[in-house]
Amino acid sequence: MTHVLDPDALPGATPAVHAPLPPYDDVTRSDSAFRGFLHGLPGVDQVGAEARVAQLGTRSIKTTSKAWAIDTAISMVDLTTLEGADTPGKVRSLAAKARQPDPSDPACPKVAAVCVYGDLAGVARDALAGTGIHVAAVATAFPSGRASRAVKIADVRDAVENGADEIDMVIDRGAFLTGRYLDVFEEIVAVKEACGDAHLKVILETGELKTLDNVRRASWIAMLAGGDFIKTSTGKVTPAATLPVGLVMLEAVRDFRIATGRQVGFKPAGGIKTTKDAVKHLVLINETAGPDWLDPDWFRFGASSLLNDLLLQRQKLRTGHYSGPDYVSVD
């Protein structure tokens, strides 16, 4: 802990930690400075945020626009299986689905990534070799994040060695909620370093942060610490990816790029089950952060059941009649 009363923190004794991009390179100089910065971020008008997403949610997306939205959404899916009962066989079948989501239509785009636990990343990497589909692994004692930092770092290194090129980490919500923001920041920095070349997605677990103000603060911590993506949830806690939370996080990535020039991606995860939910998120991105984020490199859906609904809607548009769950694979 970098603390002014801590003798290790005196000038000269401070270990060189990652400094955020200018103009924020001095906000992490001490606990109190960082707290002052985060609490100085503009407050979120919760009622206004809810009204804004409700209004955007009414936008009507039909016919060719809908077809585009569905294909774009499919190409942004992080196809996820995070169960205790996961097996190499299940991961391989998920990889097969990722390569060709709709076997009845070769024109269907492939998904962005397959997201698994770290020990199965190698299976996913082998099954996806040469496809361009990324292998994402959750790490840092997912989903609770309750482990010592050494264990978390080892978890990340293990996942990267197994073949993951994207790491989904969870922040220490306990530290965040007790106000030890610099601890949260330093942990993300350390994990980012352990990732090496792998992209880092930082899971805020917004369902446990309670307020939108906290969501904004946690987003800024993750971006300042060098996260490549900020992600809403683990999918294990309800509520997960709600639209007001998405609005606040998208505003954060937008503001961060304006201030520093660095673009950070956004990934809502958990609770997005229908095509309608997905399209609402696409509208929200376009209207909040801008079309630059409408790309699998900058936006992902963390989902498992969403893909099947996207495929059913796609089949409906293609064939002109309603499809049914018998026409997509059971996961």
Add this chain to the structure above:
Amino acid sequence: MIGNDRLAVRKTYKLYVNGAFPRSESGRTYEATDAKGHFLANVAQASRKDARDAVVAARGAFPKWSAATAYNRGQVLYRVAEVMEGRHLQFCEEVAHGEGLSASKARAAVDAAIDRWVWYAGWTDKLAAVLGSANPVAGPYFDFSLPEPTGVVAVLAPQQSSLLGLVSVLAPVLATGSTAVVVTSKDRPIPAVTLAEVLATSDVPGGVVNLLTGDAGELGPWLAEHADVDAIDLTGAPAGRAMELEREAAGTIKRVIRPPATEPDWTADPGLSRMTPFLETKTVWHPMGV
């Protein structure tokens, strides 16, 4: 007491989907009139998206309903007859108004409709005995065949007989263990709406029956083409369009009941003719003697 100047409560009925009473997604309603053209009530006019939602509800209800014991299904159907009996007068009045029948004829139709539920309730645990078989095969196998429900059945209900006809096409679907999406008579929807209220307050699980008031000509093609519908009963299809609907249903190999040239006499004994089309036969070869 308030005198005759009391303002009557005009009714705007809704659909019955997944055990709830939603408005049509389209927001449309139409006026239902009696046989003489006088206004009776406003009724929701279902759209293709309501039909889609109804199919999702029926599919969701199918695993539990089809797995219920035949005895249990029989009890549930009998309970529907009990609740209908309690609304006897209301049904008589609605059938008399909607179909332009005399009080005694309306009463006979309602009685027959309630008896029809009881009749089908009795059939639930007898179907396997009558339609199943132990098959003599040349090998060391105990070989037997069992009737199983087909799945989600779309029903275009009769246009003329608004209660007895409706019950006669709906009850066999439930008795065999399938779930139903019913498009009611367009011009005589009121008894079907009351039947929905009966179903909601009896023991039929939500989603097992979904009643859509609206136009069979509009909804029929969507249901006939729907890939998640396993069978379709075209009894109430618009005149001359049954062939077209049957062709659309063939795309996903649905079971089809063709409409008769004219609406049949619903008081006649239906036999098994409306149950067998919605059953699939499962044959099991069980090794024995080893």
